[in-house]
Every structure is written in C-alpha cells, then in structure tokens.
Amino acid sequence: MVTATGSVGESRSGAWKIAADVLDPELPVVTIADLGILRDVTEDDQGRVHVQITPTYSGCPAMETISTDLVDALTQAGYQHVDVEFVLAPAWTTDWMTDEARTKLAAYGIAPPHPRGADGTVPLTLAVRCPQCGSLDTRESSRFGSTACKSLWVCQSCREPFDHFKAL
Amino acid sequence: MRGDDRLFGYVLGLADDALVSAQRMGWWISRAPQLEEDVALANIGLDQLGQARTLLAYAGQVEGNGRGEDELAYFRDERDFRNVWLVERAQTDFGVAMARLLLFSTWQHELYAALATSTDATLSGVAGKAVKEVAYHVDHASRWVVRLGDGTDESHARMQDALDAEWPYLAELFAPVDADLVAAGVAVDPPHLHSTVLTRVEDVLAEATLVVPQVRDAIGGGRQGRHTEQMGYLLAEMQHLARSHPEASW
Numbered sequence: 001m002v003t004a005t006g007s008v009g010e011s012r013s014g015a016w017k018i019a020a021d022v023l024d025p026e027l028p029v030v031t032i033a034d035l036g037i038l039r040d041v042t043e044d045d046q047g048r049v050h051v052q053i054t055p056t057y058s059g060c061p062a063m064e065t066i067s068t069d070l071v072d073a074l075t076q077a078g079y080q081h082v083d084v085e086f087v088l089a090p091a092w093t094t095d096w097m098t099d100e101a102r103t104k105l106a107a108y109g110i111a112p113p114h115p116r117g118a119d120g121t122v123p124l125t126l127a128v129r130c131p132q133c134g135s136l137d138t139r140e141s142s143r144f145g146s147t148a149c150k151s152l153w154v155c156q157s158c159r160e161p162f163d164h165f166k167a168l
Numbered sequence: 169m170r171g172d173d174r175l176f177g178y179v180l181g182l183a184d185d186a187l188v189s190a191q192r193m194g195w196w197i198s199r200a201p202q203l204e205e206d207v208a209l210a211n212i213g214l215d216q217l218g219q220a221r222t223l224l225a226y227a228g229q230v231e232g233n234g235r236g237e238d239e240l241a242y243f244r245d246e247r248d249f250r251n252v253w254l255v256e257r258a259q260t261d262f263g264v265a266m267a268r269l270l271l272f273s274t275w276q277h278e279l280y281a282a283l284a285t286s287t288d289a290t291l292s293g294v295a296g297k298a299v300k301e302v303a304y305h306v307d308h309a310s311r312w313v314v315r316l317g318d319g320t321d322e323s324h325a326r327m328q329d330a331l332d333a334e335w336p337y338l339a340e341l342f343a344p345v346d347a348d349l350v351a352a353g354v355a356v357d358p359p360h361l362h363s364t365v366l367t368r369v370e371d372v373l374a375e376a377t378l379v380v381p382q383v384r385d386a387i388g389g390g391r392q393g394r395h396t397e398q399m400g401y402l403l404a405e406m407q408h409l410a411r412s413h414p415e416a417s418w
Contacts, residue, residue: 058297059218088222088293091300142204143308144211148301152204168300 015049016041018077025065026147029108032066036096039087048081049074054092056168057148094167106131111153111164128164130155140164174346176230177250178355179291180240181345181391182279183223184251187241188399189272190216191406192255192265201262208308212269215301219294226290242410246400247393253386254337256399263316263323263330269309271334274368275341277302278361287353310372317376328378335381340388341365 019041020033032038032053040052051070055063067084074082094113102112111128127136135157142152143166150163193213200206224237254272259265280302283295316327342358342365349355370380389395410416 055218055297057215057218057301058222058294059214059216061214088297089289091293091297093300142208143304143311144204144208146207148211148214152207166304 013041013043014077015043015051015074015079018073018079019049019051019070022066022069022073025062025069027105027108027110029104030101032070034098034101034104036092036098037066043079046081047079049079049083051082051084052087053084054087056092059148092168094165097165105165109162110150111162113165113167116167128153130158130160131162132160133158172230172232174349175288175354176227178345178349179223179227179230181250181252183220183227183240184249184390185255185272185276186216186223187220188249188251188402189255190214190220191402192259196265205262209265212305212308215298215305219298219301222290222294226294238410242407246395246403249395249399249403250391250393252337252340252390253388253396254334254340256390256402257337257396258398258401261326261330263326264333266309266312266316267327267330267334269305270313270369270372271338271341273302273305273309275338275361275365277306278365278368279356279358282356282361285353286356291354306368313372313378314376317373317378324377327376331373331378332381332383336383336386337388339385340390343388343391 019038020031022032022038024030024032024035024037027035035056037053037056038051039054040050042050051074053063053066053070063086067086070084071082093116095116097113105112109131111131114126114128128138128140129136130138130153133155135155137156138153139156140151141154141161144150145152145163149165149168151166152161153164154161190213193209193216196209197206200209220241221237224240228235228237228240254268259268277299280295280299284292284299286292286295313327313331316323318324319327342362344357344359345355350357373380
C-alpha cells in the first residue's frame with residue numbers, strides 16, 4: 001500500500017494529485033487541498049483509491065458535492081474503485097489553509113482568516129483588511145455570512161461590503 | 169439494559185437536542201428582525217443540524233437495527249425523542265429565542281468541551297469539532313442579550329421577561345446521565361457542568377443589566393420521552409415531507 005500524506009510533492013501518488021485539484025464548490029478559486037479539507041489519499045496495488053476528507057463545519061452542505069466531484073475526477077482519470085470517507089478528528093482549522101489559498105481568497109474578494117491564538121482562541125478585535133482597497137478601516141456587519149464559514153463586513157473607506165473567512 | 173442501549177439513549181439525547189434546536193432556528197428564516205439575522209440563525213441551525221446528523225448516524229450504528237440518520241429523524245414518534253423541553257417549545261419573540269440560545273449554547277459549549285476527551289472516538293470527534301462552532305453561537309446570543317437587556321426600557325423589559333420564561337427549563341439540562349457511561353469516560357455527567365454554565369450566563373446577564381430569575385424549575389421529562397404539547401406540532405412540520413413521500417430524493 002502506498003500512503004500519500006507526505007508534505008513533499010514527489011512522495012504523493014497520482015491519485016493524490018488528481019484529488020488535490022478538486023475545487024471547493026462554494027469557493028471555486030481554491031482547491032480542497034489548499035483549504036486543508038483533503039486529509040489523505042491511499043492507493044493499493046489493485047488501483048483502489050480511498051480518500052479522506054474533513055468538513056470545515058459540521059453542517060457544511062458542500063461535502064456531498066465534494067465527495068461526488070472526487071469520485072468523478074478519479075474515475076475519469078482511470079481509477080475504477082474510489083471511495084470517499086468523511087473524518088471528523090482532528091477537527092478542521094483555518095490554520096490548515098495554505099498561504100496560496102489565502103492569497104487566492106483575497107484576490108477573489110474574500111478576506112482570509114487570521115491565524116488562531118496558540119491556545120485556540122481567536123482575538124475578536126483584530127482588524128480585517130478590505131480585499132477590494134486594502135483599507136483596515138472596516139467593520140463587521142454580521143458574524144454570519146453567506147455560508148457558515150464566513151462573516152459579513154463593510155469597508156468604511158471604499159464602502160464595499162465583503163465576506164471574511166472566519167478563523168476556526 | 170445492555171451497555172449499547174444506554175449508549176444509544178445517551179447519544180440520542182445529544183442528537184435530538186441539536187436536531188430540534190436546529191428546527192426551531194430554521195423557523196426564523198424570513199422572520200428575524202433583520203436580514204443578517206435570518207442568515208445568522210440559519211447558519212447556527214445548520215451547525216446544529218450537522219452535529220445532529222453525525223450523532224444520529226452514530227446512534228443508529230450503536231443500536232444495530234439498520235436505522236440511519238434519516239429514519240431516526242423522520243420516522244420516530246414523539247415519545248421516542250429524547251431532547252429536553254428547553255429546545256422544543258415554540259418561540260415567536262426574538263428575545264425568547266436569544267435567551268434560549270444563550271442558555272442552550274452555553275451548556276452545549278461546556279458539554280462539548282468536556283466531551284472532546286471522551287473515550288468514545290466518535291463522540292470526541294463530534295465534540296472536538298462542534299465546540300469551536302458553538303463558541304460562535306454563545307458569542308452571538310450574548311451580544312444580543314446584552315444589546316437588548318442594556319437597551320431601551322422596552323427591550324430591557326422584554327429581555328427580562330424572555331429570560332424568566334426560559335429559565336425554568338435550564339435545570340433539565342443538568343439531570344444526571346447513566347453512571348456507568350460516565351465512569352467509563354464515555355459520557356459527560358451534566359451536574360458537573362452546572363456551576364460553570366451558571367457563572368458564564370450570570371456574567372452575561374450582569375453586563376446586560378438583567379437579573380437572574382427566581383422561578384421554579386419546570387417538570388421536564390424529555391430525556392424519558394415525555395414532551396410538551398408543542399413537540400407534536402414541531403414533528404408534524406419537520407417530518408411531513410419525508411413521511412408523505414418516503415424514499416423521495418432530489
């Protein structure tokens with residue numbers, strides 16, 4: 001059995017690379033690997049692929065779509081037997097998001113999450129930078145946004161509303 | 169009673185609390201005082217529903233009779249539900265909804281924090297994830313309770329009334345659960361959470377210029393399958409579609 005959880009690209013299997021390219025259906029500029037949703041891909045010598053993904057939030061409705069997209073992508077790449085498992089532990093955190101994902105989110109108009117404190121707490125007073133104009137003069141208009149993982153903000157400088165990916 | 173039956177009952181209690189609360193949260197969509205609040209309460213309900221789904225699926229697995237999450241949610245009758253009375257009663261006043269969310273989410277937060285170290289891998293997995301989500305629910309409810317309590321005379325009076333209405337249902341959350349499950353490190357014993365939850369709630373009430381209600385506890389009995397009149401109406405709405413069109417999918 002080949003395990004593909006290493007951090008070095010060369011050690012990862014072909015199946016990992018295909019799975020890693022699947023986009024998040026609600027944030028279609030970042031991949032599930034960028035977000036840290038993809039946890040593990042194993043491939044046995046019969047070509048059977050087992051994928052583990054973890055939800056960002058318990059009720060994240062994108063998980064079913066991600067699962068279907070993974071099976072489609074791997075099946076199209078020639079893997080005949082693909083199964084996807086949802087794992088809950090360890091709990092997903094925004095700290096697993098890659099720097100590339102943060103850059104892509106900002107370019108897409110979503111302010112990326114702050115790093116969490118060492119004890120897991122999130123300082124609530126940190127300013128959020130407007131992804132449109134870069135101003136730090138912004139205010140939260142609602143703690144809950146278009147999806148569970150985001151909050152709604154308004155920029156006081158350019159007056160644009162925007163989403164902020166909450167630290168979790 | 170076999171050990172599995174007791175675990176089934178314990179998991180079902182946690183699952184039904186989250187499921188029924190989620191159903192009540194969903195009622196607010198299009199009815200909250202502002203659009204952002206529709207979205208917020210829908211999201212809070214969605215978190216709770218996600219927790220309920222995993223817990224129900226696990227309960228079905230523990231029971232071993234082939235019942236899945238949908239069957240447990242949609243095809244059980246009132247007497248088979250194990251949720252507390254706090255979450256099931258109708259709330260058409262926004263202040264009541266926020267008072268209830270403050271009590272329920274503070275309790276859930278302490279419970280999940282302790283359950284994250286459960287010897288049961290599924291329960292610790294669910295709890296470790298949920299505790300972070302519920303922290304946002306507590307924060308949301310606290311902000312509203314402070315804003316309304318320390319607001320106008322009208323909002324203060326209504327917030328205090330709401331708190332008085334919900335307070336009798338707090339005690340049921342702290343009823344002891346199966347001692348063997350607690351001894352085995354599987355379950356969290358609710359009486360141990362009592363003082364911490366109360367302190368946290370009282371801190372919010374102090375900031376909100378509200379007083380701790382001096383009211384008698386409600387009888388309760390949800391964990392034994394005895395429910396208030398409103399539970400039947402809630403289930404009728406929640407289960408109607410699934411029971412009218414069994415096996416339907418979309």
